[in-house]
Amino acid sequence: MGRAPCCDKSNVKRGPWSPDEDAILKNYLENHGTGGNWIALPRKAGLRRCGKSCRLRWLNYLRPHIKLGGFTEEEDKIICTLYGTIGSRQDNWWSLIAAQLPGRTDNDVKNHWNTKLKKKFLAENTSVGTSNNGATSNTSYISDLFSTSTDLQSQVVEAFDSPWFDSNHVYDLEQTPIPVPFPIPRELEAFDSGISCIPPPSKEASIFSNAACLTKQHNHTQRVGYDHLESHEDDPTLLQFVLEDLLNYGFASSSSQVDPP
DNA sequence: AATGCCTGCAACCGCCCCGAA
DNA sequence: TTTCGGGGCGGTTGCAGGCAT
Numbered sequence: 001m002g003r004a005p006c007c008d009k010s011n012v013k014r015g016p017w018s019p020d021e022d023a024i025l026k027n028y029l030e031n032h033g034t035g036g037n038w039i040a041l042p043r044k045a046g047l048r049r050c051g052k053s054c055r056l057r058w059l060n061y062l063r064p065h066i067k068l069g070g071f072t073e074e075e076d077k078i079i080c081t082l083y084g085t086i087g088s089r090q091d092n093w094w095s096l097i098a099a100q101l102p103g104r105t106d107n108d109v110k111n112h113w114n115t116k117l118k119k120k121f122l123a124e125n126t127s128v129g130t131s132n133n134g135a136t137s138n139t140s141y142i143s144d145l146f147s148t149s150t151d152l153q154s155q156v157v158e159a160f161d162s163p164w165f166d167s168n169h170v171y172d173l174e175q176t177p178i179p180v181p182f183p184i185p186r187e188l189e190a191f192d193s194g195i196s197c198i199p200p201p202s203k204e205a206s207i208f209s210n211a212a213c214l215t216k217q218h219n220h221t222q223r224v225g226y227d228h229l230e231s232h233e234d235d236p237t238l239l240q241f242v243l244e245d246l247l248n249y250g251f252a253s254s255s256s257q258v259d260p261p
Numbered sequence: 262a263a264t265g266c267c268t269g270c271a272a273c274c275g276c277c278c279c280g281a282a
Numbered sequence: 283t284t285t286c287g288g289g290g291c292g293g294t295t296g297c298a299g300g301c302a303t
Binding site for chain 1: 268269270274
Binding site: 015016036037038039051052055093094095106107110114 | 287288289290291292293296297
């Protein structure tokens with residue numbers, strides 16, 4: 001048995017929003033707010049739209065300070081950096097990334113990633129992963145990514161230079177190495193395996209998986225993704241949170257209990 | 262000039278989570 | 283404690299415009 005629809009689909013308008021509808025919705029929200037109920041909002045506002053559609057339209061286009069138009073190189077870099085750090089399997093990752101880009105919405109980031117950045121990112125990083133067996137190219141790549149965080153950069157470079165680092169395998173729950181079928185960037189290994197947050201035997205080699213796990217463990221996703229949506233002042237970046245986690249909790253295995261300080 | 266393909270984007274769909282009753 | 287409904291999210295679709303043939 002399916003879930004009851006949120007509105008009468010036969011009695012609501014669908015498709016692109018007209019300027020008039022935008023004006024009505026914007027005017028109503030600016031004067032009355034959502035009233036805590038998006039489903040009832042279109043009826044109150046006099047719109048023949050689904051409540052969810054109204055919510056989406058407001059959040060993505062009508063909200064104040066929304067930045068429309070193309071993404072800048074800087075924004076692209078931030079998205080790629082965060083992707084490389086937390087991976088796409090992190091819950092709410094579109095929102096997490098959007099929260100780091102003032103004026104951008106998760107839908108925006110998602111579309112931009114799916115249509116442009118994914119190809120670019122994977123193409124660039126596949127070539128990084130296959131270009132050599134040493135650390136030089138990776139070190140350079142990571143230096144670029146983390147140029148704003150010298151502490152993190154040095155830790156990452158150290159980790160990648162570690163003899164424990166194995167780009168040919170990921171690790172399952174029993175720490176059994178699983179061959180990687182094709183070259184993937186090292187930054188993606190921890191989460192693109194889709195298998196585990198349990199780090200490999202080396203503490204250094206697990207830097208990314210631990211960082212991401214700890215971030216998730218201590219609910220920093222909420223902290224970054226939601227709390228800071230309310231205020232963009234003094235927004236610490238996710239990157240800094242990852243670094244904080246590393247510095248605060250070290251490289252302890254995610255299977256052991258680690259209490260926040 | 263016409264046609265087909267590709268790309269980017271707005272919007273919808275359906276599932277999951279969480280809080281209220 | 284359970285049920286229900288709204289909000290939030292990622293995935294997907296459909297369309298319009300640009301480009302190549």
